[in-house]
Amino acid sequence: MSVRFYDGFEFFVLAAILSAPAIWLGVTERRIRGYGIFASIVVILFVLKDSPKSILLLAAYLAYELLLVRLLLYLRSRGKAGKGIGRLVIALALLPLILSKLAEQLNIGGFAILGLSYMTFKSVQVIIEIGDGIISDVDTADYVYFNLFFPTILCGPIDRSRRFSADADSVMPKSEYLQLLGDAMTRFMTGVLYKFVFANLLALAGTDRPYIYGVYMFFDFAGYSLMAIGLGNIWGIKTPDNFNKPWLSVDMRDFWNRWHITLSTWLRDFVFSRLLRSCMRAKLLGGDRVYQACMCLMANMLVMGVWHGLSANYIAYGLYHGVLLALTELYQKKSGFYKRHKNETAYKAVSWFITMNLVMLGFEIFAGHII
Amino acid sequence: MDEIKEIMLDILEEMTGEPMVKEDLDLNLLEEGLLDSLDYVTLQLEIEDRFGVLLPPSEYTKEELDTPRRIIDVIADKMAV
Structure with missing residues (x-):
């Protein structure tokens, strides 16, 4: 028997069996958290049962990230965590992902960590928010549950720790749980x-x-x-939604508000906004905020591409969307034509048609059909 | 509170170019297309400079900061701490 996430009969049977007690806990207004941690570990052990090394690697990753969290919390409580320390800890939190992407590119096998790409977003979010002073304490069980929550461990949607833990720690009235x-x-x-x-x-x-x-x-x-x-x-x-009718997008900005939403909002909050803030403070590009935003959009989407993988098609995919978003920003902020016509039906129809074709071309780049 | 409100509404009016933000405190700035991601970063810097409080981009969702009233309330809360 082999269990693979969302693939094959075994996974769905296992998920159904494990769900029954969760439903009972929910209906009888009891907290599901403790059982949820147990069930997530059971599913992961089933998925990785033929590879003890993978189980150890996953446990080591989690312990490493938790250690970084504890270290940063400690340094902050002592008033010793300045910007430099904060950035160093972020880099250390990213290190496993960077090494894994390099290994993938160099065809070095044997070090794959289950769900690493998506878990890194969660680990880094917690680290950055500790640095921001938004998170002042991290409960170990909450942290483990947030990272290992089996429905989303492999491919998201990417949740946020404070939101997740609020759900995990609360008990819903029966009627609300039944509705959910x-x-x-x-x-x-x-x-x-x-x-x-x-x-x-x-x-x-x-x-x-x-x-x-x-x-x-x-x-x-x-x-x-x-x-x-x-x-x-x-x-x-x-868990937040990941898609919102992407085929209705009337421009590229609109598309990224509707497609893989938890990825685009994560990058917006933790890459784009922070880069732009630094650019604005440094008054780069003559202090023109639109040009600054264009530069940050390109950098942001390049990060998105590289996150998918270091091969040429993914990097090109990121650059392609970065350039498109920058051009959209320039056009919408600087063009009188756009401001005069943006609410007209005919304009929207043409804009929609162009957007859809640009999106489809993007997928061709992503799939490696072009590069 | 009144002072925070006045300063914030001036900032919002200048940023959006929409006098309605002062008339209707529940005007949805996202749905009306008055604030985008660039504007939120600008807003963050303005708040930092005028009030000396930080508003990191992930602390609140955009939906939690989508009307003049909500933005003012968040700043007032932070000032009260």
């Missing part, structure tokens, strides 16, 4: 329909074809995200 459970079923079944019916049908049509590949990507990833959110809801966790 109903929503959970709808989300989960919609996800199943998207991923296992629509995405699979599109795969049959051939994902090497432009347009079909883009629509396939949506049903595959949005379907996965809905299943993860729905499954998470059963445990009383309201």
Whole structure:
């Protein structure tokens, strides 16, 4: 028997069996957190049961990140955590991901950590918010649960620790939990329909074809995200949405507000906004805030591309979206034409058509069909 | 409180170019397209310079800061600490 996340009969049977006690706890107005930690560990052990090394690597990663959290909290409580220390700890928190991406690029195997790409967002968020003074204490059980929460460990959606722990620590009235459970079923079944019916049908049509590949990507990833959110809801966790009708986007900015939302908002909060803030303070580019924003958008999306992987197609994908977002920013802020026509139906239709084609071209770059 | 409100509304009016922000404190700045990600960073710096309080980008979601009233309340809370 092999258990793989959201893939194959075994995973869904295991998830269903483990969900039953969670539903009982929810309906009887008891806290699910303790059982949720147990269940997450059980699922992870099933997934990694043939590789004790992977289990050890995951445990070591978590212990390492927790150590960094404790260290930073300690230094801050002593008033010894200045900007330099803060940045050093962020770099150390990113180190496992950077090494893993390098190893992947150099074809060095054997050091893969389950869910590392997505867990790094969570670890780094906690570190940065400790540095900001927003987080002043971290409960070890909360931290472990946040990182290992099995519905979202592999591919998100990327949650935030303060939001997650508030859900995990609270007990809902029965009526509210039942309402959430109903929503959970709808989300989960919609996800199943998207991923296992629509995405699979599109795969049959051939994902090497432009347009079909883009629509396939949506049903595959949005379907996965809905299943993860729905499954998470059963445990009383309201993981944020990842997609919001991306095919209605009328420009590239709009697209990134609707596509892989938890990734784009994470990057906005922890990369773009902070870079832009530094640029503004340093009065770079003659102090022109629009030019500064353009530069930061490009850097932000380059980070997005590199996060996917260090190969040329991912870097090109990041640069492509960075340039498109920068051009959108320039055009919308500096063009009188845009300001005069932006609310007209015909303008929106043309803008939508161009956006969709730019998005589809982006997916072709992402898939490596071009580079 | 009144002073914070007055200064914040001046900042918001100047940033958005929309006098309505002073009339309707519940005007949704996100839905109306009056504040984007660049503006939120500008707002963060203005608040830091005028009131001496920090507003890190991830502390509140954009939805928690989407009307003049909500922004003013958050600043007032921070000033009270």
